Amino acid sequence: MTSTDFLTPLDHIPDAVDVLVLGAGGAGYPGAFFLARAGLSVLMVDPIGNLGGDCLAEGCVPSKAVREAALVRGLADKFDGFGLRGSKPAVDWPAVLAHKDRVQHTRYAQHAQEIAQSGVAFVRGRGVIAAADRARIDADHGASRTVRFRHLLLGTGSAPARLPILGAELALTSHDLFRLGADLPLPRHLVVIGGGYIGVETASMLQALGVACTVLEFAPQVLPGFDAELADFLHTSLAQRVRIERAAQVLSIARDGGGFHVRYKQGGGERSVQGDAVLMATGRVPVLPEGVEHLGLALERGHVVVDETLRTSNPQVWAPGDVNGRSMLFHSAVRQSLVAAHCIAAGGQAVDRMHFDAVPMTVFTEPELAHVGQTSAQAEAALGAAAVAVTRYDYAQDSRAQIYGETQGFIKLVFSRADARLLGAQIAGMDAAQLIAPLALALECGLTAAALAEAVFPHPMLSEGLNKSARAFRP
Numbered sequence: 158m159t160s161t162d163f164l165t166p167l168d169h170i171p172d173a174v175d176v177l178v179l180g181a182g183g184a185g186y187p188g189a190f191f192l193a194r195a196g197l198s199v200l201m202v203d204p205i206g207n208l209g210g211d212c213l214a215e216g217c218v219p220s221k222a223v224r225e226a227a228l229v230r231g232l233a234d235k236f237d238g239f240g241l242r243g244s245k246p247a248v249d250w251p252a253v254l255a256h257k258d259r260v261q262h263t264r265y266a267q268h269a270q271e272i273a274q275s276g277v278a279f280v281r282g283r284g285v286i287a288a289a290d291r292a293r294i295d296a297d298h299g300a301s302r303t304v305r306f307r308h309l310l311l312g313t314g315s316a317p318a319r320l321p322i323l324g325a326e327l328a329l330t331s332h333d334l335f336r337l338g339a340d341l342p343l344p345r346h347l348v349v350i351g352g353g354y355i356g357v358e359t360a361s362m363l364q365a366l367g368v369a370c371t372v373l374e375f376a377p378q379v380l381p382g383f384d385a386e387l388a389d390f391l392h393t394s395l396a397q398r399v400r401i402e403r404a405a406q407v408l409s410i411a412r413d414g415g416g417f418h419v420r421y422k423q424g425g426g427e428r429s430v431q432g433d434a435v436l437m438a439t440g441r442v443p444v445l446p447e448g449v450e451h452l453g454l455a456l457e458r459g460h461v462v463v464d465e466t467l468r469t470s471n472p473q474v475w476a477p478g479d480v481n482g483r484s485m486l487f488h489s490a491v492r493q494s495l496v497a498a499h500c501i502a503a504g505g506q507a508v509d510r511m512h513f514d515a516v517p518m519t520v521f522t523e524p525e526l527a528h529v530g531q532t533s534a535q536a537e538a539a540l541g542a543a544a545v546a547v548t549r550y551d552y553a554q555d556s557r558a559q560i561y562g563e564t565q566g567f568i569k570l571v572f573s574r575a576d577a578r579l580l581g582a583q584i585a586g587m588d589a590a591q592l593i594a595p596l597a598l599a600l601e602c603g604l605t606a607a608a609l610a611e612a613v614f615p616h617p618m619l620s621e622g623l624n625k626s627a628r629a630f631r632p
Contacts, residue, residue, distance in 0.1 A: 161281075163273040164206065167296045170278050170304065174198045176501060177292055177306035178277075179284040179446055182210020183490030184312030184478025186277075188498030193276035195502045200304060202294055206281030208268035210314050211332075212487040213261060219335040220358065222257040224521055227365035231523065238562045248366050250343035261337045286448030290473070308473055308501050309452070311461065312494060315441035315479035320350065324410030327417060328437035331355055344368050344434035348419050350407050352379035354520045356438035357391065360399045361522040371400040371430050373407055373421055380520065384532040386569070390585040394524055394565065402430075410435055443480045458482070465510040467497040472505065489516045515601040519590040524566060527593035530581030530600045533571050545580070546572045548606075550626040552586050556617035563587040568622045570596075570609075574632050577605040588619050595623065606630035 178189040181203035193199045205214055212218060233245035272279050282296040287303060295301050317330035328350065333341060347363055349356045352374030360370040372379070378388040379401060392401060406422040416433040443460050455462040455470040460482030463469055467477045477493030479485045484493070492511065499509040520526040536545045552558040552566035566586015573580055582596040599609060609627035614620035 161206070161269075163269045163279060165200075165278040165280055167280060167282075167294065167300050167302050170200055170280065170294070170302065171198065172303075173305040173307075174200045174278075175306070176200070176308045176310060177284065177304060178202070178310040178312060179292075180210060180312035180314055180478070181205065181208050181279070182212060182312060182314050182478065183487040184314065184480070184494050185210070185310060186271075186494070187491045188310055188312075188477065188494035188501075189277050190271075190275045191495060191498040192502060195498075197502065198278075199276070200278045200280065200294075200306075202280045202282055202284045204281065204283055204297070206297065207265050208271065209264065210312075210487075211316075213264055213268075215332045215334075215336040217487055218264065219257045219261055219337070219339075220331065220362070221521060222260045223253060223335065223366075224358065224362040226253045226256060227362040228523060231365045235562060248343065250366070251340075253366070254339055257335070257339075258337055284446050286446055286451045288451055289453070289471075292446075292448075306473075308475065310494070310497060310501070311446070311469075311474060311476040311480055312478045312490070313444045313446055313480055314490075315443050315485060317437065318440045318442045319437050320407060320439050322407060322409055324412075325437065327410045327412065328435040330437050331359070334359065334436070341434075344432065346371070346416075346432040346434075348373065348417065348430055348432035348435045349438055350419070350435065351438035351440070352376070352381075352401065352403070353438060353440060354380065354518075355440075356436070357395060358521050359436060359438060361395060364398050365523060369400075369432075370398075371402065371432065373405040373419070373430070374401070374403050375406055377404050379403065380526070383526070384528060384534075384569075384583045387526050387528060387583050387585050390565075390567075391520070391522060391524070391526055395522060402428075441479065441485060443482060445480065465496075465513075466500045466507045467493050467511060468500065468505075475501065484513050484516045486516065486518065489513075492516070512601055515597055517593040517597040519593060521590060524563070524586050525589035526583075526585050527589040528581070528583040529593055529597045530579070531571055532581055532583065533569075536571050536573075536580045540573065544574050546574050546630055546632070548572070548626045548629040550622040550629075552619070552622075554625075555619055555622055557619050558587060560617065561587060568592065568619075568626050570606075570623075570626045570630075572606050572630050577607060577630060577632060578603055579605065579609065586619075592619060592623065595620070 175197035178201040189201045285293040319325045346369040349372045380388045408420040461476040463481045475497035478490035496509045496511045517529040533547045550568040553564040569583045571581040606627045
């Protein structure tokens with residue numbers, strides 16, 4: 158960012174606004190822009206001073222920039238299978254981080270133009286709730302001003318969580334690895350605490366860049382809560398490159414010479430592992446503004462309770478995104494922000510609703526995973542086993558997978574036998590993150606096996622597997 162001309166001086170903002178938006182990440186700015194176009198006065202406040210929240214500052218965008226560097230390097234491992242010869246590229250870690258920074262700077266410059274054209278007043282700083290209808294805006298240069306609001310869009314997001322263990326402060330988080338300007342040296346051996354999606358993604362990409370990785374997961378499977386077959390697929394593949402310890406309860410982290418010593422309990426005994434860096438990847442916790450108690454919000458395990466319109470127990474407050482804990486993903490936050498904005502613009506009427514079940518989840522490991530909607534176990538628990546049909550397409554049958562030598566994957570679709578509606582989908586393997594998108598659309602629109610079977614997808618592409626899996630449905 159070379160200019161901050163898009164920022165609104167504090168003395169230029171009005172004393173009262175229709176909508177105050179706290180947070181300019183995915184939960185904040187889409188709704189803010191819509192409401193400004195609808196003619197409402199909108200003030201948006203964010204400590205970063207640009208759009209994207211943690212996703213762009215230290216999360217999905219910079220981490221995937223590093224991940225793509227790892228994938229490009231990993232192609233050399235497949236040269237022989239294509240009849241190619243050549244050496245594997247060396248890793249210039251500072252240059253990899255510079256690539257990540259370039260992507261972030263490019264997007265921040267793009268976002269600055271969007272803000273300037275949006276009609277939204279935008280202040281870099283923090284909002285402190287002073288009363289049920291007022292907030293104090295603390296600008297980053299030290300000045301403050303109190304603003305009255307009719308509606309509050311609370312999109313303040315989340316932050317990395319830390320286990321309450323001895324030495325927790327010694328661990329890195331995703332912020333340290335992927336923030337703009339990160340300058341950590343490339344570890345030789347990284348110990349990752351947590352086998353959720355952040356943990357396994359980081360281990361996968363850094364291993365491909367030459368880092369030895371150990372993952373310690375408390376649950377009996379990596380990716381707790383995922384479809385068991387997806388989790389087992391990833392474990393089998395990743396365990397060939399990364400040491401994975403499941404059912405491992407981490408007890409402490411301590412300095413050990415130039416590195417760290419991590420103690421954990423497993424199988425009734427105590428064990429340990431050493432590394433020169435430790436990553437805490439144990440989830441994220443909601444970030445709520447100071448003074449939030451003035452709003453009288455119902456909370457559950459620290460998250461703001463919302464309905465399908467993203468409205469809270471306070472009818473003037475809407476809480477899309479990570480703060481509600483229902484679907485802590487950037488793309489979900491964007492849709493939630495717009496649902497809330499549509500309802501605010503309609504005077505509080507429930508003119509739009511969030512379909513949380515139709516939000517796709519992707520895991521950018523190598524190989525990829527993705528899912529949306531219900532697993533077969535969830536569908537059978539809700540409807541009964543006889544009411545559910547599961548179809549499958551194995552990558553071993555696919556021409557594109559055969560061309561790339563990536564035949565260890567599958568597409569699994571879950572249908573209702575009664576009306577043939579798609580209830581859920583799980584994908585493991587190459588291009589899973591792309592393939593899940595049309596299935597999320599099908600779920601959102603209530604499409605049937607016939608609709609998926611009759612759509613024409615290009616050949617030779619893995620999307621043909623969606624056709625073939627749908628055609629295997631039998632009521």
